[in-house]
Amino acid sequence: MGFNFMSGMRVNEKNITPVTSWSESESEIIIPPEFQCPISIDLMTDPVIISTGITYDRVSIEKWINSGNKTCPVTNTVLTTFDQIPNHAIRKMIQGWCVEKGSSLIKRIPTPRVPLMPCEVYEICRKLSSATRRGDYKKCVEIIGKIKKLGEDSERNQKCINENGVGLVLCDCFVKFSGDEKLTAMLNEILSLLTWMVPIGSEGITKLSSESSFRCVSGLLRSNEDSVRQNAAFFMKEILTLDETRVHAFAVENGVVGAFAKLIRDSVSSTATKFSLIAIYQMVLQKPEIASEFLDVGLVNLTVEMIVNAENSVCEKALAVLDAICETKKGREEVRKNALVMPLLVKKILKVSELATRSSVSVILKLSKTENVFAVEEAVCLGAFQKVFLVLQVGYGEETKAKATELLKMMNAHMKLMGDCVDSSMNFKYLKKPKSKSGRLRNFLL
Known part of the structure; x- marks a missing residue:
């Protein structure tokens, strides 16, 4: 239970209802104006300073900017940059005030995690690119782990990573080390990260379609781990959208046909099945003679089973x-x-x-x-x-x-x-x- 004291609203976990009467045991607590966000008029939980020097709650100012506004809500000045700098001084004052009140209606706000900034992503890309060129796989593993942790911290971090070129650098890293079977764990981690960075663009997919990369992806497709197979199936599907004869020759050479059939037969997941069907469709569509390879592994009967039992999205692709x-x-x-x-x-x-x-x-x-x-x-x-x-x-x-x-x-x-x-x-x-x-x-x- 909490209070929005400026609006006279009692805040419940499930809903917000107007206060119609004051309990005798409750006393009104006034939030100091300097702790209120100028936009929401609520207590700030993550105060940030924008280029005009005004402090807002991060959620409120981001919503304002994302709505297409390019000015400061208070001063109406055109913003020279949309960067938001954490106001640690105000946040500590707010936390101290919350503790001082010691009321069940006021809880101490947690210290927010500082979101990732584009400049930090550029530095990560630079370090990973440098380690890749040197062939320093240990440093690459360290940086890849950092990228994974940052992405898991928040969707905002993921978005920042996606928008600032990390995907292409990861593709370069994958190509560099794809011929080393001892680094399978790192290579799978790269594919796992790339799945939430799509679309990585034609340049990235072209890199993954190189001979060594293709062999690596097809090897992961035959892994014993379902999550690894699903990631590999996704990127095999992406690679096979390229209208290149050599890609399909690689597919036959590296046992991709049997791997896809096994992935479907094992019913790893609906998602993995859809990825496999799309890849098979691309292969047969662009190179019809490859159909005989799939017929030899019983694809017709597998497809019929999916048309009978599978959900509509899978049935559509099976047809x-x-x-x-x-x-x-x-x-x-x-x-x-x-x-x-x-x-x-x-x-x-x-x-x-x-x-x-x-x-x-x-x-x-x-x-x-x-x-x-x-x-x-x-x-x-x-x-x-x-x-x-x-x-x-x-x-x-x-x-x-x-x-x-x-x-x-x-x-x-x-x-x-x-x-x-x-x-x-x-x-x-x-x-x-x-x-x-x-x-x-x-x-x-x-």
Whole structure:
């Protein structure tokens, strides 16, 4: 229980209610004006001085500045800098006053941790860069540990670290030591830090895609520790977004295919599974022949299991992977072998998301177009005609509608097999293919 004495409000842990009457055991305590924040008129808990010399509570002045204001609230002077310097003198006076009052309504404010400043981050970057160039891994381990501790202290510190170039310097450090298997712990720590510094930019990802770095990341992907595998999966996904043939050659060479399949099979986490599916999608999309590598490790059955059991975000990505696999003849043959595929594809239309619907329709279309009349008949008998027709009515994008239209025309040729599924008097010859198509499932990665 505490008091906002200037506003006559009793402050409770759960809510704030107006004071309607004063208890006889409570006496009014007036906060000295010099201890009040000019913005909130409350007792300052973390007083800071800005460039105009006025002291504010840090939370209040940061909120003021972050709202787009560029002037001092008291003097209305344009701020020459937004730096905030802790006012230790006022803070100690406030703490002393709290102790002196000795009231249950007044608690001594804790000494706040001083937030990280950009100049300190620049110095950290300089030291880490220097240690990296010298090959001084012990110093690098020390600095990396400091960065981790600073980030764990507060979200504000993390933001300051993210905005001042630490990510790129960490990438340089990773590249420098990626060939040393004895430094696996340090390299994993770097990846762990980089996960909360994304996006690190194309320059950083390009560094991680170098031959030695790629081998290191793929090695971590095969680790026995789940957290390590998840971090590695995340950056493997980022690396594989690069449209470079050599990256995919590295993937096959370094056992990445099997590692991803194992990561999915082990159900490490929903996040790790999504990272893996996105990476697989990228690999197969950019280099379709790599699909055979995934087929050999049972990817089709793994994907079908996820479509059956997984949450919508995972199901969506699993369907996209299945669609990418069906780009190849061998992929379509493997997909046809699984009796659950067609019922699941029909079921997921309009059920998960537009991307899932697009993938489902696309897979049915690919299976139906490749001299496989039975795929069309099965889809029709499962009720796909009505659901695909509805796709045209719900405002989906041009690519989704284009696929739906093409599939409807194919199914229309098998009207006699529909029985009671649809009104056989309906004629869909009027359906026309939309004029334009968007790109492939690029939004899948967002």
